[in-house]
């Protein structure tokens with residue numbers, strides 16, 4: 320019963336305080352524009368119409384997240400391709416993740432780099448949130464690692480160097496990613512890797528011991544033990560990934576967070592000389608060993624990392640300009656697991672919805688064509704004029 324009520328509220332646009340209305344707040348406000356500015360007035364620069372899902376053709380699903388699917392889409396206006404992450408509001412609220420979703424959207428507005436997945440648009444309708452990003456159609460690292468079982472030293476080095484440039488940029492903006500893992504690292508069609516999923520990323524603060532989100536297998540010991548943590552946590556995760564690519568398993572194993580924490584606390588894992596696979600160098604093992612250090616102060620990070628002999632001679636300028644040939648280039652277009660199409664098995668907690676539906680995602684809208692201040696001002700003025708008009712016209 321509760322479920323039906325909530326779904327009814329979402330689908331019909333029912334509002335508890337105000338009069339019932341079928342007006343979608345994110346709909347292109349063509350009528351409003353004509354009313355306010357006259358239909359013959361030429362369209363001023365900042366009056367680009369509100370972006371919504373009907374501006375895109377949805378092609379196929381390329382990924383699956385905790386709240387919905389990631390689609391390959393094309394912007395109908397100019398045929399440009401993007402990735403669109405669709406997130407069900409019910410699922411976001413039910414998993415108590417409103418903060419994380421708003422946080423990701425806010426951070427992405429500030430971050431722009433050729434080594435991260437950049438945001439172009441963000442909008443919502445009654446049922447879903449939509450995040451439109453750069454399309455990386457080479458698939459994620461988890462998909463390729465599962466298929467290939469290992470990466471070679473040369474391939475691992477290239478991937479690690481792309482990630483170092485991505486992390487260098489994110490950290491220079493004062494942000495810790497906190498969820499570096501193969502699923503959140505995606506290849507473009509040339510074999511360059513970018514960082515995505517800023518759901519649990521945070522601006523660095525000195526008192527963050529209670530913020531312990533992330534994925535246990537890649538979490539630094541200081542996060543697992545609920546201590547204050549800094550940028551070094553992302554380098555620990557990078558070390559775990561490189562270890563996994565070299566040896567085919569993670570350094571600290573366990574079936575859940577508690578077991579992994581115990582494994583981390585039990586001993587310092589190192590790649591032993593006898594474990595170094597054929598065709599891998601001692602320097603690679605040393606690099607990994609310095610990243611998976613349990614004590615953050617001992618861990619290689621920041622400006623020191625590029626000086627390590629394993630990567631000191633890497634051609635960083637050509638990597639930055641993307642003129643190097645990547646040693647691993649994903650083949651074909653369908654670089655994703657067919658399971659992306661299957662359904663979610665988790666239950667939605669409808670009791671949590673009661674107080675949330677109406678304003679939970681206010682401010683989610685983003686259009687890269689319009690600067691922030693213009694978007695905000697335009698939005699405020701149009702929204703207030705809009706209510707004035709609606710009340711006068713008795714909608």
Ligand SMILES: Nc1ncnc2c1ncn2[C@@H]1O[C@H](COP(=O)(O)OP(=O)(O)OP(=O)(O)O)[C@@H](O)[C@H]1O
Pocket residue numbers: 381382383384385386387389402404423436452453454455456458459502503505515516517518519
């Ligand atoms: N820009 C992109 N281009 C191509 N594939 C992508 C892109 N972004 C995400 N993916 C694919 O979709 C999957 C899910 O995306 P993402 O990691 O952002 O969702 P999520 O883990 O649910 O994030 P969140 O924690 O915000 O819900 C990724 O593992 C990746 O395979």
Ligand SMILES: [Mg+2]
Pocket residue numbers: 384502503516
């Ligand atoms: Mg993810």
